[in-house]
Amino acid sequence: MTDHSQAMTAKYRQDYQAPLYWIDSLDLDFQLQDPLCRVTAISRVRRNGEHNEVLALDGEHLQLVSVSIDGVACEQYELTDNQLRLSNLPAECVLTIVTDLDAAGNTALEGLYKSGDAYCTQCEAEGFRRITYYLDRPDILARYSTRITADKARYPYLLSNGNKVDSGDLDGGRHFVQWQDPFPKPSYLFALVAGDFDVERSHYTTQSGREVALEIFVDKGNLDRAGFAMESLVNAMRWDEQRFGLEYDLDIYMIVAVDFFNMGAMENKGLNVFNSKFVLANPATATDGDYHGIERVIAHEYFHNWTGNRVTCRDWFQLSLKEGLTVFRDQEFSSDLGSRGVNRINNVRTVRGPQFAEDAGPMAHPIRPDVVIEMNNFYTLTVYEKGAEVIRMLHTLLGEDAFQAGMRLYFERHDGSAATCDDFVQAMEDASGRDLGRFRRWYSQSGTPELTVTDDYDGDSGVYRLHVRQHTPPTQDQPQKLPLHIPFDIELYDEQGAVIPLQYQGQAIGNVLDVLEAEQTFVFDRVPVRPVPSLLRDFSAPVKLHYDYSEQALAFLMRHARNEFARWDAAQMLINKAVFDGVTRVQQGQEVELSATLLAAFVAILDEASLDPALKAEILTLPGEATLAELFEVVDIDAIHRVRDAIHTRLAEAFGPRLAATYDSLRLTGYQVVHADMAKRALKAVVLGYLAALDAERADALVREQYGAADNMTDTLAALQVANSHLLPCRAALLADFEGKWAQDGLVLDNWLRLVGAKPAADVLDEVKQAMSHPTFSIRNPNRLRALVGSFAMNNQVQFHARDGSGYRFLTDLLIELNSINPQVASRLITPLIQFKRLDEARKGLIRAELARLQGLPSLARDLYEKVSKALAQ
Ligand code: B3K
Ligand code: ZN
Numbered sequence: 001m002t003d004h005s006q007a008m009t010a011k012y013r014q015d016y017q018a019p020l021y022w023i024d025s026l027d028l029d030f031q032l033q034d035p036l037c038r039v040t041a042i043s044r045v046r047r048n049g050e051h052n053e054v055l056a057l058d059g060e061h062l063q064l065v066s067v068s069i070d071g072v073a074c075e076q077y078e079l080t081d082n083q084l085r086l087s088n089l090p091a092e093c094v095l096t097i098v099t100d101l102d103a104a105g106n107t108a109l110e111g112l113y114k115s116g117d118a119y120c121t122q123c124e125a126e127g128f129r130r131i132t133y134y135l136d137r138p139d140i141l142a143r144y145s146t147r148i149t150a151d152k153a154r155y156p157y158l159l160s161n162g163n164k165v166d167s168g169d170l171d172g173g174r175h176f177v178q179w180q181d182p183f184p185k186p187s188y189l190f191a192l193v194a195g196d197f198d199v200e201r202s203h204y205t206t207q208s209g210r211e212v213a214l215e216i217f218v219d220k221g222n223l224d225r226a227g228f229a230m231e232s233l234v235n236a237m238r239w240d241e242q243r244f245g246l247e248y249d250l251d252i253y254m255i256v257a258v259d260f261f262n263m264g265a266m267e268n269k270g271l272n273v274f275n276s277k278f279v280l281a282n283p284a285t286a287t288d289g290d291y292h293g294i295e296r297v298i299a300h301e302y303f304h305n306w307t308g309n310r311v312t313c314r315d316w317f318q319l320s321l322k323e324g325l326t327v328f329r330d331q332e333f334s335s336d337l338g339s340r341g342v343n344r345i346n347n348v349r350t351v352r353g354p355q356f357a358e359d360a361g362p363m364a365h366p367i368r369p370d371v372v373i374e375m376n377n378f379y380t381l382t383v384y385e386k387g388a389e390v391i392r393m394l395h396t397l398l399g400e401d402a403f404q405a406g407m408r409l410y411f412e413r414h415d416g417s418a419a420t421c422d423d424f425v426q427a428m429e430d431a432s433g434r435d436l437g438r439f440r441r442w443y444s445q446s447g448t449p450e451l452t453v454t455d456d457y458d459g460d461s462g463v464y465r466l467h468v469r470q471h472t473p474p475t476q477d478q479p480q481k482l483p484l485h486i487p488f489d490i491e492l493y494d495e496q497g498a499v500i501p502l503q504y505q506g507q508a509i510g511n512v513l514d515v516l517e518a519e520q521t522f523v524f525d526r527v528p529v530r531p532v533p534s535l536l537r538d539f540s541a542p543v544k545l546h547y548d549y550s551e552q553a554l555a556f557l558m559r560h561a562r563n564e565f566a567r568w569d570a571a572q573m574l575i576n577k578a579v580f581d582g583v584t585r586v587q588q589g590q591e592v593e594l595s596a597t598l599l600a601a602f603v604a605i606l607d608e609a610s611l612d613p614a615l616k617a618e619i620l621t622l623p624g625e626a627t628l629a630e631l632f633e634v635v636d637i638d639a640i641h642r643v644r645d646a647i648h649t650r651l652a653e654a655f656g657p658r659l660a661a662t663y664d665s666l667r668l669t670g671y672q673v674v675h676a677d678m679a680k681r682a683l684k685a686v687v688l689g690y691l692a693a694l695d696a697e698r699a700d701a702l703v704r705e706q707y708g709a710a711d712n713m714t715d716t717l718a719a720l721q722v723a724n725s726h727l728l729p730c731r732a733a734l735l736a737d738f739e740g741k742w743a744q745d746g747l748v749l750d751n752w753l754r755l756v757g758a759k760p761a762a763d764v765l766d767e768v769k770q771a772m773s774h775p776t777f778s779i780r781n782p783n784r785l786r787a788l789v790g791s792f793a794m795n796n797q798v799q800f801h802a803r804d805g806s807g808y809r810f811l812t813d814l815l816i817e818l819n820s821i822n823p824q825v826a827s828r829l830i831t832p833l834i835q836f837k838r839l840d841e842a843r844k845g846l847i848r849a850e851l852a853r854l855q856g857l858p859s860l861a862r863d864l865y866e867k868v869s870k871a872l873a874q
Contacts, residue, residue: 020047021047052741053063059084060130064102065099066098089383099132107822110263122270124266138314158193184416224282233299245306255279299334323379325424328395348384362835366442403432451488452469461600469512487540491525491563493532497556504524564612577596616686656694663691700730703719703723704734724759738752739774764792778792809850811829852869
């Protein structure tokens with residue numbers, strides 16, 4: 001990166017221009033070899049209209065060998081460190097470019113790189129330019145054919161997109177395979193894998209009768225961990241046919257699990273590449289949570305085949321077009337297959353916690369960003385999770401039938417092309433006849449809207465009024481905000497918990513109110529008593545709700561709300577009130593106290609025999625410290641921690657002997673990955689945590705027993721987590737035992753690394769540093785890093801924010817090292833250092849100094865540059 005200023009230039013959504021040239025087909029030839037791989041790329045280039053502009057091809061970290069145009073060697077090109085520029089091209093030509101690249105030296109894990117012994121690729125967003133010079137933008141759709149040649153013994157499997165059309169042996173122990181992908185695609189969906197694997201095989205017959213071969217490639221010896229991923233794939237294929245009417249379109253669907261991967265997985269056409277974390281599972285190695293994660297990610301990447309691949313994005317500002325929509329689809333899949341309530345709760349936790357924090361920080365952006373320096377920085381919670389909430393709001397406003405009609409129209413109009421978010425909303429609008437004019441602002445406006453609700457009731461007339469005010473506070477990227485179209489789902493209850501029908505002057509009113517203006521009043525009549533309102537049911541919009549609920553009303557909703565999510569949400573609000581109150585008390589040197597109303601409401605949940613244990617577990621799980629921090633203007637890290645702890649202990653005392661009884665009632669014989677059992681294990685883990693708060697000695701014995709007897713990773717880890725978070729006497733011995741058992745297995749060892757990082761004690765950094773010299777730890781492996789350092793920096797609030805600045809310094813030192821190894825991973829880990837606005841002045845000062853240290857680096861990667869400079873501009 002010699003031209004520093006140019007590399008850091010921001011790109012604006014408004015500047016989009018259609019490409020000057022098209023590329024209709026690309027024939028790739030890969031010679032995989034040491035030390036450099038050779039790539040020959042033959043493209044059919046077609047000028048877009050009449051002009052004489054240069055063809056500027058993207059390329060980075062490549063060694064150019066030769067260029068020819070229509071078979072004639074070309075010397076008249078201009079080469080910079082990120083472009084190959086060709087002038088005076090005919091209207092159509094065949095361009096042949098030969099380059100060399102260093103896959104083994106590619107530690108950024110973008111482009112073609114080595115994961116262990118295998119070659120693999122990651123091209124989204126702009127990694128293809130590290131493979132060959134190309135128009136590396138998503139609106140260039142070409143037909144690809146790919147020929148791969150490599151040593152046959154070391155790389156018996158040579159894979160790429162589409163269908164295998166030829167293969168054969170060559171001299172010198174080498175062989176080749178030729179692939180052809182019939183579907184035109186953008187370069188970011190290209191994939192290549194070469195290696196030696198075990199293969200899990202199955203097949204699927206689509207609803208129209210197409211036979212599809214399914215193949216999952218895993219490292220040798222891991223075949224006993226591939227079955228669940230295969231089951232999930234088949235479930236996803238069936239679900240997409242049933243719910244969305246969408247079926248698969250190639251003869252083969254391949255998934256490859258690799259250990260070195262920057263994110264979860266990648267939806268390359270016909271050849272998904274996965275982080276092995278989201279493929280490999282058996283009861284001994286994976287937790288229930290891991291199984292859920294695999295099911296979700298396998299489905300997510302499969303669903304991209306339509307929402308992302310068949311219809312792709314015109315430019316990267318439109319990323320949420322595929323990601324928000326595909327997350328919505330995977331959420332619906334998980335909800336249709338499992339518990340809708342529990343899924344909703346967990347999705348909302350992510351939005352209210354880390355996504356709201358993103359909105360409040362220096363990286364705030366709309367789900368369709370307006371300006372980007374490094375595209376990899378915009379694979380965010382806002383684009384993905386808030387993006388999915390925006391799709392969910394459309395679904396709420398339109399209903400399933402009109403929404404599906406909108407999807408059909410979207411595919412009718414845009415299949416095989418690159419589209420925009422506006423195109424999507426237009427299809428929804430045209431298919432449903434609903435005016436989505438104001439709704440479109442969700443795509444252009446950043447930040448978290450706040451709804452402030454008051455109400456009044458007139459007993460004589462039976463009229464009840466809800467006054468709703470909406471306001472979006474300014475964000476770092478956007479000072480001015482406009483009113484949005486907010487679907488506001490409500491229900492009213494009488495004092496027995498019966499639903500009061502919503503009506504006005506003889507007209508029934510639906511549950512979803514259209515909040516459109518800055519201030520609006522909704523009037524209901526024939527309301528026989530002052531109702532208890534259940535507001536923002538199912539989190540019908542990604543907003544903060546302010547309504548002055550009494551503790552009694554919240555306890556009432558915890559018991560009576562008809563909707564599982566609303567019951568959980570009432571419990572959250574009750575805890576939030578207690579935390580808010582508790583922090584004030586602690587700051588004044590007083591003890592934390594909980595009201596009898598709150599305690600009784602939580603005891604009643606534990607006692608409710610007919611309640612799904614999974615939902616019980618969710619309700620009884622206190623919000624995390626980072627989420628609680630969202631409640632405060634100035635965050636008192638230590639007070640929040642103490643208050644949360646105290647609430648946990650008070651609740652444990654109120655539960656008393658019920659805890660041991662519940663724990664015993666939840667013992668299972670044998671391990672099965674089915675909802676009913678997962679629910680019991682989840683509740684058992686929560687109860688064990690309360691037991692530890694109540695009676696550490698007793699808990700120590702129980703934890704040892706559970707750890708010793710467990711026949712599955714879920715119970716094993718639940719025991720370790722309680723030992724770790726309560727620093728039980730057994731902690732050191734159990735952790736050492738676990739480390740000894742799984743020292744060779746990186747994925748399982750990640751659990752140990754997470755526990756080490758989360759140790760709630762002042763010496764945690766010593767243990768973290770020691771863990772970094774574990775033979776299975778490598779700074780080059782993103783999973784290991786995220787497990788250890790991510791858990792320390794994101795889930796160990798008190799120690800990471802230690803007043804002496806040691807946590808900040810540790811992370812910054814690491815980021816400096818990572819800046820040159822893997823900037824993408826560095827840029828994810830920096831999050832807790834840039835979201836410092838609400839910390840006290842002393843901590844802010846310490847963090848600013850560390851960020852300044854980063855900013856002073858002579859070769860700061862774009863990824864970190866963008867975030868550091870925004871953070872320091874706060
Ligand atoms: N589309 C990929 C994400 C690529 C991230 C690039 N930095 C996985 C997914 O969302 O399905
Ligand atoms: Zn995705």
